[in-house]
Amino acid sequence: MIAITGASGSVYGIRFLEAILEHYDKVYLTVSENAVLIVRNELGIEFPADNTGLEALLGEGCRRVEMLPPHDLTAPPASGSVWYEGMVVIPCSMGTVGRIASGVSNDLVTRAADVCLKEHRRLILVIRETPLNLVHLRNLTTLAEAGAVILPAAPAFYNSPKTMEDMVAFVVTRTMQQLGLVQTLLPEWERTST
Numbered sequence: 001m002i003a004i005t006g007a008s009g010s011v012y013g014i015r016f017l018e019a020i021l022e023h024y025d026k027v028y029l030t031v032s033e034n035a036v037l038i039v040r041n042e043l044g045i046e047f048p049a050d051n052t053g054l055e056a057l058l059g060e061g062c063r064r065v066e067m068l069p070p071h072d073l074t075a076p077p078a079s080g081s082v083w084y085e086g087m088v089v090i091p092c093s094m095g096t097v098g099r100i101a102s103g104v105s106n107d108l109v110t111r112a113a114d115v116c117l118k119e120h121r122r123l124i125l126v127i128r129e130t131p132l133n134l135v136h137l138r139n140l141t142t143l144a145e146a147g148a149v150i151l152p153a154a155p156a157f158y159n160s161p162k163t164m165e166d167m168v169a170f171v172v173t174r175t176m177q178q179l180g181l182v183q184t185l186l187p188e189w190e191r192t193s194t
């Protein structure tokens with residue numbers, strides 16, 4: 001299950017979705033209302049509200065995506081009885097962090113995250129905010145204690161990125177590695193001779 005929420009960095013969500021499609025038969029996707037606005041602002045993409053129009057965005061891979069409305073609490077990932085491997089929220093806003101941390105399962109994003117925590121499934125939060133206030137830090141600590149992986153959308157520079165896409169790929173590949181996926185977007189770090 002992938003959720004794109006209303007933090008800056010919607011490109012992370014889109015690139016991550018593209019990158020993992022070849023690894024899964026089925027991917028649930030939900031995009032918060034605020035994220036739709038930000039995807040439009042940042043990427044000039046009108047995110048479709050349902051599967052219609054996904055093909056333009058994802059090509060052939062769209063057949064493996066099931067797009068779910070963000071307020072649909074009857075959707076499969078809202079129930080622990082439905083098996084799915086886990087959830088990646090990418091990018092993850094501090095608003096979503098706060099709601100998950102306090103157990104406010106009032107939409108599909110927060111309910112599916114709640115399900116992942118209670119069922120001990122992987123929950124990876126690719127957070128984007130700076131600076132972080134004490135409320136953010138406490139919420140993130142709560143979530144880390146509850147079993148979530150907190151993965152800041154913070155590209156590294158040791159791999160000498162040349163383009164924005166290189167920097168995005170860094171965050172995407174680190175997220176893929178948390179799912180145990182083999183990534184081929186970027187070479188792994190190799191020590192040079194000293």
Ligand SMILES: Cc1cc2nc3c(=O)[nH]c(=O)nc-3n(C[C@H](O)[C@H](O)[C@H](O)COP(=O)(O)O)c2cc1C
Nearest residue numbers: 005006007008032034035092093094095096128129
């Ligand atoms: C252009 C824009 C950029 C934003 N960037 C961030 C961000 O990077 N991180 C964040 O936590 N909130 C950010 N926000 C605020 C969230 O969108 C806002 O808190 C929203 O309620 C989050 O909703 P959601 O978590 O349901 O998607 C941004 C808002 C706008 C309009």
